Amino acid sequence: MITVTALILAAGCSDSNDKKDRPGQPEKVTYLTGAGILGRESYVYVAMEKGYFRDAGFEVEVKPGIGTENNLKLLQSGAVDFAVVDITAALIAYGKGTFRDFTVVSAIQQRNLACFMALSGSGISTPKDLEGKRIAYIQGGIVKTLFDTYAKLAGVDATKVTWVQMQPQDLVKGLGSGSVDAATQFVVGKPQVEQVAQQKGQQAVVLPFSDQLVDLYGNGLGVSRKAITGDPDRVKRFNAAMLEGLRYALDHPDEAGLIYTKYQKTQPQPVATAEMRLMVPYAKAGSAPVGRLDEQKITRNIAALQGGGAIPATINPRDIINFDYVPAS
Structure with missing residues (x-):
């Protein structure tokens, strides 16, 4: 993990002069995904393929993210220009004082996607079954970060998990x-x-955090505070282009999956498409525009985290969220 972070940091430093493009040329920027580059990230490639980024004045390099904490580290260092972060994990990081030099400008998902998955042969079918089990995680990822809060609500003894x-x-x-x-x-x-489960004659078991934590946002687009103060129009243009790609991908998941496989080979088209289809109810919330962030909901997010002991003190939503970039309609 340290090696991957160091490589991205080094690449970001060495590319700093390359971002100063000639007048009339698109600006080269780096975009960090949430974790890896899977079908759920199809929307960024849709924005590239459809020319949304180009029309906004950008040439985008997509790099695989490695969890919110590491993404925030790279964002604050200047190694990347834009990064996907889990909004709840970002709230926790800010509340604990781990990271402060960032802000979130839009919500990619209106509901949190965090969950545990297992195979049916594991003996896990309820949250309580996690006790005594070995659980894989990525450093700085939202699921482990939120686990103690989730465990309290789900009646799980957090000390019995490896x-x-x-x-x-x-x-x-x-x-x-x-x-x-x-x-x-x-x-x-x-x-x-499910592909792995079927090979073993089993089924995928999903334990969503949203069953216990019903009012948390999912991922959002993060930028450094310096990016906001230095060139707010640049952030606005990028955010608008990304959200245009997200809207199109949600409305056309089959095409989004095909576009993904043009740029990435990590997942086959049917899997990438299925991921986008599953994301639709999480990224859309009734009549609210895609990307919308609501201050009252963020306040409830903060209250839920405080109630679960995840953050120690009161946070003002505007300390972390810049509502100037949120779509109004």
Whole structure:
């Protein structure tokens, strides 16, 4: 994990002069995904393929993220320009004082995707079954960060869980090999886990955090405070182009899956499409525009985290969220 972070940091520093493009040329920027580059990230490639980023003045390099904490570290260092962060994990990091030099400008998912996944042969079917089990996680990921709060609400003894750190690409492999009993995941990752389960004659078991924590946002687009103060129009243009790609991908998941496989080979088109289909009810919330962030809901997010002991003090939503970039309609 340290090696991957160091490589991205080094790449970000060495590319700093490359971002100063000639007048009339698109600006080269780096975008960090949440964790790995899977079908759920199809929307960023849709924005590239459809020319939304180009029209906004950007040439985007997509890099695989490695969890919210690491993404915030790279964002604050200037190694990347834009990064996907779990909004709840970002609230926790800010509340604990771990990271402060960032802000979130839009919500990619209106509901949190965090969950545990297991295979039916693991003996796990309820949260209580996690006790005594080995659970794979990625360092700095939202599921482990939120676990103590989730465990209190779900009646799980958190001290009876054994954590096994893995790289994002190894979580599902760990389930297949039996080296772990469950893995931290996003609910949209079910198609990939189902492929492994079917090979063993089993089924995928999903334990969503939203069953216990019903009012938490999922991922959002994060930027540094310096990016906001230095060139707010640049942030506005990028955010609008990304959200245009997200809207199109949610409305056309089959096409989004095809576009994903043009740029990435990590998942086949049917799996990438299935991930986008599963994300629709999490990214859309009634008549609210895609990307919308509501101050009252953020306040409830904060209250839920405080009630669960995840953050020690009161946070003003505007300390973390910049509502100037949120779509109004």
